[in-house]
Amino acid sequence: MLGGRIFPAFHGGRSPEGGRERRKRHRRARKWAIGAVWISVAIILGLEGYLLWQVRSAAWEMAIRSAKNVSATLSTGIDRNLKIVELSLTGLQETMEGFDLAVMEPQLRNSALFDRAASAEYLGAMLVLSRDGDVLFDNAGWPPRRGNFADRDYFRAHLDGRRGTYLSPPYFSRLRGGDPSIALSRRWSDAEGRFKGVLVGSVRLAYFSSMFSDVNLGPLAAVSIMRADGTLLMRVPSSDGTGNVGLDLRGSPVFQHIQSGAGGSFTARSTVDGVERSFVFDKIGDFPLYLIVGFSNGDVLESWIPEAVTILGLGLVACTIIIALFISLQRVLDRQLQVESDLARLATTDVLTGLSNRRYFDDLLAREWERARRNRASLSLLIIDVDHFKAVNDGLGHAAGDGVLRAIGEAIGKALLRPGDLAARYGGDEFAVLLSDTDTKGALTVATRIRRRIGDLSLGARHGLAVAGTVSIGIATIRVAPDTTASVDSLFRASDRALYIAKRAGRDRVETLEGAGGEGAAPDGGPAPTRV
Secondary structure: OOOOOOOOOHHHHHOHHHHHHHHHHHHHHHHHHHHHHHHHHHHHHHHHHHHHHHHHHHHHHHHHHHHHHHHHHHHHHHHHHHHHHHHHHHHHHHHHHHHHHOOOHHHHHHHHHHHHHHHOOEEEEEEEEEEOOEEEOOOOOOOOOEEEEOOHHHHHHHOOOOOOEOOOOOOOOOOOOOEEEEEEEEEOOOOOOOEEEEEEEEEHHHHHHHHHHHOOOOOOOOEEEEEOOOOEEEOOOOOOOOEEEEEOOOOOOOHHHHOOOOOOOOOOOOOOOOEEEEEEEEEEOOOOEEEEEEEHHHHHHHHHHHHHHHHHHHHHHHHHHHHHHHHHHHHHHHHHHHHHHHHHHHHHOOOOOOOOHHHHHHHHHHHHHHHHHHHOOOOEEEEEEEEHHHHHHHHHOHHHHHHHHHHHHHHHHHOOOOOOEEEEEEEEEEEEEEEEEEHHHHHHHHHHHHHHHHHHHOOOEOOOOEOOEEEEEEEEEEEOOOOOOOHHHHHHHHHHHHHHHHOOOOOOEEEEEEEOOOOOOOOOOOOOOOOO
């Protein structure tokens, strides 16, 4: 049966220089593109990380600043209110020590004693206590409410001669049904400095809870006010529902940090509810009180997460777009390279036989000639002509002739065993084989193998006519010297002359001409042919 498989255009893996160069450029461009994509992705992710850190830092700084503003505002308000009570006590002390109150009408006396405290917020009671702790005068009116407070801390603190203002620990008022309060007290002395009693102004702890309840620093924020000895006056929110009044915090991280004298904000886990918070604190004026504002780290991060998700999402979208564009562009470039490669292959391939065409063969022959001249190497050329091919075309048609040519082209390709050898269809029923670094003996071996393979082809018969599969081969070999005056044309003429001799001698044979036009050889006459 006629026909056979199509051989690659470049036998032995050879490809045009332009094709190799295009593939090299494509590989280099691909590496640069991949590098550029990864660098772009790394830059985007780096910028994202920086932006996320900046947004987180900004959220954290905002939370700290808000907590400090809240702390400063509350501290100022509390200090002002306590100072009003303190100034009222100072005025009361001056009045008690400087005037004879016994001769004054009770209503006028109460007005003179207690009017200064009228502007204090959440004032619980203002009392004048005797040296025994009994109530002598009461801001609630005349007669005073009955009671003895000699056991109270704010009374006992002045028995040793203390004359300054004393701020008591929290207690539950006996005059107001157990209302949690703190007291500011001062000593009352006679002209000789002897103890006569204590002047007391109490502030309800509801004052602090009303102020702290308005603070909004997050669901888990907490505001506390604490004495310098670690006693908690009020906490919002509280763990017991009543403000954790009187809780001892001397062992807490917050109290330890305040006692250390370190300023600024700090992070600690609350001993009250176990929540980790960042705290800021302020000392309230000259009073032994500290206001502590804490916000939950989780609340800050929770407010930061939506922005972080948005930034991260945008970055991932940008990276995805870049990678998708790269993949799309790479596919376009791959298709373009494949098209260029196919075009280059088609431009150098004989479509019928799959061997190289005449154009590529001539280009390669010129390059191999120059290489052989540089290296003083041998170069052999085989010209192959199909015997009686015109009779096949005339008798069986061109389709049958094309089948014969394909089968012969395949046989020639299979007969070439070295990667560097090249076979081409040179025109019509004529083929050419170029053997670099090959002397006459080697060329004769290859030619003989080609002739035998073609002779073994089973081409069959058509319309009662047998299809013969024989070829005539002319071989020329030359060792090219650097200073030679010979040319590629002389090698062609010698091969063609050897082919002519083979055809004249009866076809289906191989003839060789060695040294044709080369070093030590005659020009066209050359040596006598060798027949095989």
